[in-house]
Amino acid sequence: xxxxxxxxxxxxxxxxxxxxxxxxxxxxxxxxxxxxxxxxxxxxxxxxxxxxxxxxxxxxxxxxxxxxxxxxxxxxxxxxxxxxxxxxxxxxxxxxxxxxxxxxxxxxxxxxxxxxxxxxxxxxxxxxxxxxxxxxxxxxxxxxxxxxxxxxxxxxxxxxxxxxxxxxxxxxxxxxxxxxxxxxxxxxxxxxxxxxxxxxxxxxxxxxxxxxxxxxxxxxxxxxxxxxxxxxxxxxxxxxxxxxxxxxxxxxxxxxxxxxxxxxxxxxxxxxxxxxxxxxxxxxxxxxxxxxxxxxxxxxxxxxxxxxxxxxxxxxxxxxxxxxxxxxxxxxxxxxxxxxxxxxxxxxxxxxxxxxxxxxxxxxxxxxxxxxxxxxxxxxxxxxxxxxxxxxxxxxxxxxxxxxxxxxxxxxxxxxxxxxxxxxxxxxxxxxxxxxxxxxxxxxxxxxxxxxxxxxxxxxxxxxxxxxxxxxxxxxxxxxxxxxxxxxxxxxxxxxxxxxxxxxxxxxxxxxxxxxxxxxxxxxxxxxxxxxxxxxxxxxxxxxxxxxxx
Amino acid sequence: xxxxxxxxxxxxxxxxxxxxxxxxxxxxxxxxxxxxxxxxxxxxxxxxxxxxxxxxxxxxxxxxxxxxxxxxxxxxxxxxxxxxxxxxxxxxxxxxxxxxxxxxxxxxxxxxxxxxxxxxxxxxxxxxxxxxxxxxxxxxxxxxxxxxxxxxxxxxxxxxxxxxxxxx
Numbered sequence: 001x002x003x004x005x006x007x008x009x010x011x012x013x014x015x016x017x018x019x020x021x022x023x024x025x026x027x028x029x030x031x032x033x034x035x036x037x038x039x040x041x042x043x044x045x046x047x048x049x050x051x052x053x054x055x056x057x058x059x060x061x062x063x064x065x066x067x068x069x070x071x072x073x074x075x076x077x078x079x080x081x082x083x084x085x086x087x088x089x090x091x092x093x094x095x096x097x098x099x100x101x102x103x104x105x106x107x108x109x110x111x112x113x114x115x116x117x118x119x120x121x122x123x124x125x126x127x128x129x130x131x132x133x134x135x136x137x138x139x140x141x142x143x144x145x146x147x148x149x150x151x152x153x154x155x156x157x158x159x160x161x162x163x164x165x166x167x168x169x170x171x172x173x174x175x176x177x178x179x180x181x182x183x184x185x186x187x188x189x190x191x192x193x194x195x196x197x198x199x200x201x202x203x204x205x206x207x208x209x210x211x212x213x214x215x216x217x218x219x220x221x222x223x224x225x226x227x228x229x230x231x232x233x234x235x236x237x238x239x240x241x242x243x244x245x246x247x248x249x250x251x252x253x254x255x256x257x258x259x260x261x262x263x264x265x266x267x268x269x270x271x272x273x274x275x276x277x278x279x280x281x282x283x284x285x286x287x288x289x290x291x292x293x294x295x296x297x298x299x300x301x302x303x304x305x306x307x308x309x310x311x312x313x314x315x316x317x318x319x320x321x322x323x324x325x326x327x328x329x330x331x332x333x334x335x336x337x338x339x340x341x342x343x344x345x346x347x348x349x350x351x352x353x354x355x356x357x358x359x360x361x362x363x364x365x366x367x368x369x370x371x372x373x374x375x376x377x378x379x380x381x382x383x384x385x386x387x388x389x390x391x392x393x394x395x396x397x398x399x400x401x402x403x404x405x406x407x408x409x410x411x412x413x414x415x416x417x418x419x420x421x422x423x424x425x426x427x428x429x430x431x432x433x434x435x436x437x438x439x440x441x442x443x444x445x446x447x448x449x450x451x452x453x454x455x456x457x458x459x460x461x462x463x464x465x466x467x468x469x470x471x472x473x474x475x476x477x478x479x480x481x482x483x484x485x486x487x488x489x490x491x492x493x494x495x496x497x498x499x500x501x502x503x504x505x506x507x508x509x510x511x512x513x514x515x516x517x518x519x520x521x522x523x524x525x526x527x528x529x530x531x532x533x534x535x536x537x538x539x540x541x542x543x544x545x546x547x548x549x550x
Numbered sequence: 551x552x553x554x555x556x557x558x559x560x561x562x563x564x565x566x567x568x569x570x571x572x573x574x575x576x577x578x579x580x581x582x583x584x585x586x587x588x589x590x591x592x593x594x595x596x597x598x599x600x601x602x603x604x605x606x607x608x609x610x611x612x613x614x615x616x617x618x619x620x621x622x623x624x625x626x627x628x629x630x631x632x633x634x635x636x637x638x639x640x641x642x643x644x645x646x647x648x649x650x651x652x653x654x655x656x657x658x659x660x661x662x663x664x665x666x667x668x669x670x671x672x673x674x675x676x677x678x679x680x681x682x683x684x685x686x687x688x689x690x691x692x693x694x695x696x697x698x699x700x701x702x703x704x705x706x707x708x709x710x711x712x713x714x715x716x717x718x
Contacts, residue, residue, distance in 0.1 A: 007712055011698060018697040022667060030687065031667075038637055039667055121637070151702040151712065157674035158646055158705070161639025228711075239643050274651055279709045286713040 001062050001371060002147045002293045004112045011155070012109040015116060019043045020102035027099065042122055042160065044115025045101055048423045054093045054101060055118040056108060060128045060146040060170075061089035061374040065361035068372065070111045072357035078104055083357065085342065085350040087414055087463055088167075089127050089374045090118055094421055116154055121162045123153035123235070128170045129178040130373040133294060134383045136331040139190045140198060142172040144290035145227065148282065152228050159235050163242035163250035166235070167207075170200075180376060180492035182206045182215045183468055185252045186234060191221065198224045204234060204264065205256030208462035212498045213253045216261040218268065225282045226272075232280060233272035237264070297369035297384055302334020305387035312391045319394050321443060322405040327390070330383075336390060338368075338382045339375070340402035341412055345437040347401065348430045349415040350378030359400050367393050376465075377414055379407070409446045410454055410519070411437045414465055418458030418475060419482070425458030427475025427482035432456055432511050439512035449519060452532045453492070468492035470533045471518060472499045473511070484511055488518070488544055489536045500541050503549055517548045554659070555669070557678040559692025564679075568609055568630060568661055580606070587630045587661075590619055601625060609661065612640040616647050623654040631677070633662040642675040649676035649706045666694040676706035 004012070019039070026036040040046075046053040056071070063071075071091060075083050078100045084092045096104060108114055117124055126149045133141045149168060153159070159166075169179040172190040181187025187203035200222045206215025222230050234252075241259075243249045256264045313320035328337040340360070343349055352360070360380055364372045367389060368382040375381060380402070385393055397403045406412050413436065416422065418429030433456055440446055455469030466472035472487040483505035490499030506514050521544050526535045536544075554564040569588045572578055580586050585605035593600050593608045600606050602625075609630035610616055616623075623629065629648060631641040641660065648654040659679040660672045666686055673695055682688055704711040 005716070007700065007716070011700065011702075014698050021693075021697075035636070035665060035667075121639075148713070154702050155698065156703055157671040157701065158642040159639070160671055161637050161642070161668075236643050236646075240640055244638060244640075278650075279704045279714060280711055283714070283717065285717050289713070289716065 001064060002059070002143075002290075008112070009109075012112070012114055015043075015114065015155075016102060016106045016109055019105060023099065023102050038120050038161070040101075041120035042117055043101070043105065044118040045098070046119060046423075048094070048421065051095045052098050052101070053421070054096045054104065054115060055086070056091045056093070056113060056115050057118045057125050058089050058091055058113075058374050059125060059150050060132070060143055061130050061376075062143070063364075063372050063374060064111075065364040065370045065372075067111045067113055068357050068361035068364065070107060070113070072354040072361070074104055074107055075354045075357070082351055082353045084348070084417060085352065085374050085378045085380070087350075087376050087378060087416070087465055088118075088125060089130075089376055090125060091374070092417075094417075119165070121164050121166075122160050123156065123162075123166045123168065126150055126153070126168045126170065127179055127184075127376065129173060129176075130375040130381045131178065131328060131337055131383065132172065132373075133296075134330055134332075134335075134337055135173065136329060137175050138172040139174065139192060140172055141291070141294050142170040142190055143294045144287065145188070145190070145224075146170050147293070148227065148286070148290055149231065152231070152280075156235075159239060162235070162239055163244045164247070164252075166238070166252065168231075175494075177493045177496075178375070180465070180468065180496070182494075182496035183208055183212075183465070183492055184215065186231065187215050188227075193221050200224070200227065202230070202234075204268075205253040205261070206496070207251050207253045208465060208467045209251065210248050210460050211251075211253065212462070212467040213257070214496045214498065215253070216256065218256075218261055218265040224287065225284070226276060227282055228280045229276045229278060230268070230272055232275060233268050236271055237267045241267070297371075299332050299335065299384070300386075302332070302386065302388075304333050305390075308388055309390065316391070318398075318403075318405070319391055321447070322394050322403060323390065325405045325409065325447070326407045334387055336385050336387050338385045338390070338393065339407050340380045340382065340397055341404045341407050342379055342402065343406055343412050343437070344401045344404045345411070345441065346434060348417070348420075349413055349433055356400060356402075360402075363393070363396065366396075377412060379412070405443065406446060408451045408453075410440050410449055410452045410471075410515075411446060412454075413437065414453070414455040414469070416457050416459075416463035418456075418464075422458060422463075424461055425475060426460075426477035427458050427484065428508070429456045429458040429464060429473075429475055432473060432475075432484060432508060435508075435512045436515050439516060449522070450531050453490075454515070455490070465492060466490075467498045468496065469499060470536070471515065476505055478505070482508055484508060486514060486518070486548075488541055489533065491533060495533075502541065503545055514548055518544055521547050552681050552684070553688055555680045555682060555688065555691045555695075557673050557695065559695050561688055561691070564681075566607070566628060566659075568632075571611075585628075587628060587659075590614060590616070590629075593626075594618055594622075597622075610641075610644055612638045612644070614644070616644050616652065620652045623648060623652045624656065626654075626656060628657045628659060629654065630659045630661045633660060633664055633668075636663040636665045636668055638663075642671060645672070645675040645677055646706060666690055669694045670697055674701060674705040674707050 457464035487499030
């Protein structure tokens with residue numbers, strides 16, 4: 001994991017001092033609300049339904065146990081004792097007082113954390129696959145590149161006042177995409193070219209919200225040393241030519257569409273030609289140095305604990321289910337990747353209490369070299385667990401509420417905070433998630449249904465990524481009443497696609513039944529091999545429509 | 551006379567005036583007794599007339615393209631870049647292009663909705679003078695120009711990004 005040096009520490013301290021001064025001027029009336037707005041947003045601070053909301057950055061989802069403990073303390077000292085893991089791998093506090101925020105940022109800086117650029121019209125936190133560095137099939141560990149991008153984008157003087165927010169995601173696996181890169185403003189797929197050289201396939205102009213789009217490829221191969229200069233060229237073209245007259249048309253996807261991907265790529269290439277050999281060009285040494293922070297933890301030479309696990313699974317059905325669903329294959333024999341789902345029925349997806357944060361910290365220290373990762377599915381990953389200790393881990397996490405064996409199933413719902421917390425929301429989303437979870441409580445049935453992404457957003461801003469859910473639910477407001485629109489066929493992976501709207505929206509109380517009917521169609525129509533999305537793609541939306549609106 | 555802030559935070563009096571773009575049918579209203587910044591495209595259109603006059607500079611609005619005077623920038627004593635609203639960040643790119651691509655050496659001034667908290671970004675992008683919006687406290691400018699003692703990126707104030715400085 002990246003460790004601050006004196007430069008990072010100094011800039012973090014200067015950032016806290018700057019925001020303290022800005023907050024003082026805002027409270028003294030020297031800064032108008034309009035003037036303070038982008039400053040506070042770039043320090044993570046929203047003004048929300050109940051109180052300010054503070055979005056704390058978790059670069060590429062990595063957290064150390066001391067950072068988790070500090071977050072726990074902050075939620076106790078300044079908030080109501082819980083936090084929320086977001087679909088951007090960040091952490092949000094829902095009730096801090098404005099005047100406390102500089103102190104919170106100072107407390108965070110002590111453990112090398114911050115809230116820089118977690119909001120506002122600037123380059124946001126760069127995200128990546130939560131299994132980076134531990135999975136067998138990745139081309140290379142994407143995290144050093146994410147940290148390089150983080151540093152380049154932090155306080156970038158040219159790109160702090162872009163037309164709109166700007167999000168970058170990196171993926172390094174050829175088989176899977178857990179970072180949803182094709183729905184980001186820039187999605188970087190790490191690849192090797194025919195000569196074996198490392199580089200990036202560059203997607204630009206994906207995004208959700210009002211005009212959801214899958215990002216087209218604008219460059220098939222970008223050599224790794226050119227990463228920052230090329231990003232700078234993309235951002236400069238966007239900064240100069242992105243629309244600023246209409247907030248809803250200001251994302252880069254609108255510019256890419258207006259110019260066509262080819263036309264946009266030409267503009268970027270023309271800009272890049274001027275700066276590609278500038279001092280911003282990366283050096284092999286700089287990349288090597290960054291890779292030095294993401295080395296392997298002290299793994300022991302182990303064999304896979306196949307026999308032991310077989311015996312333990314035979315003796316304990318709950319453990320068997322958990323292993324079948326919440327475990328992924330680790331690149332090292334004898335180790336496993338474990339996902340702790342924060343999706344226990346009745347708990348808002350992604351919510352954790354201060355005690356749970358400390359429990360996760362303890363689990364990290366005990367089982368996973370003191371580190372965890374946060375996922376954009378709002379779960380937490382222990383990436384380096386010894387296989388012979390999995391039973392012990394499962395027994396520990398079950399009473400904590402993290403043992404729900406529903407990863408990637410219908411009840412592993414991505415869900416924004418919705419109208420319960422968010423001032424932007426048109427409708428509540430948490431109660432819808434809970435009602436669906438209750439309707440599908442039978443685990444065996446869930447497992448039989450296989451992988452299904454169900455995503456819920458409380459408004460068009462699409463924080464719950466509803467457009468790319470295999471089943472997407474969007475809260476809409478009709479004359480002051482909350483309704484829910486359903487879409488089918490979305491995907492955020494390599495086969496990314498935007499879901500199609502099923503038809504007229506539904507009342508909240510009808511939602512579990514609507515989902516059940518959709519699932520019934522799938523169960524009736526599927527072939528043995530098919531996942532939900534496969535069946536949908538084969539039979540189309542019509543049979544679903546007919547059943548749901550019958 | 552508005553006060554002008556220098557990149558080092560000091561303040562000086564200055565008599566340059568910004569001549570607005572004339573309405574249709576009107577002509578440029580250039581004062582006879584003061585040096586003036588005129589819209590860059592109009593300077594180019596009247597190039598024969600204006601060239602060599604060190605009391606005429608140009609200004610760009612945020613949507614203007616500095617490319618139009620790329621090969622002539624150093625004929626100008628002063629270039630202004632307007633920030634119509636402080637959240638309109640196009641002027642930062644214009645400044646970097648003027649400095650880094652076109653090699654502009656003379657004074658580069660931020661005008662318009664120039665607030666304290668953007669000054670350091672402006673400085674890093676190549677502005678070396680600033681006319682603060684009138685209602686802002688000019689005594690805080692020096693502090694705001696220097697919130698950060700260094701940056702991660704290369705910009706006009708340093709061509710060495712931090713990763714190169716770290717390499718030693």
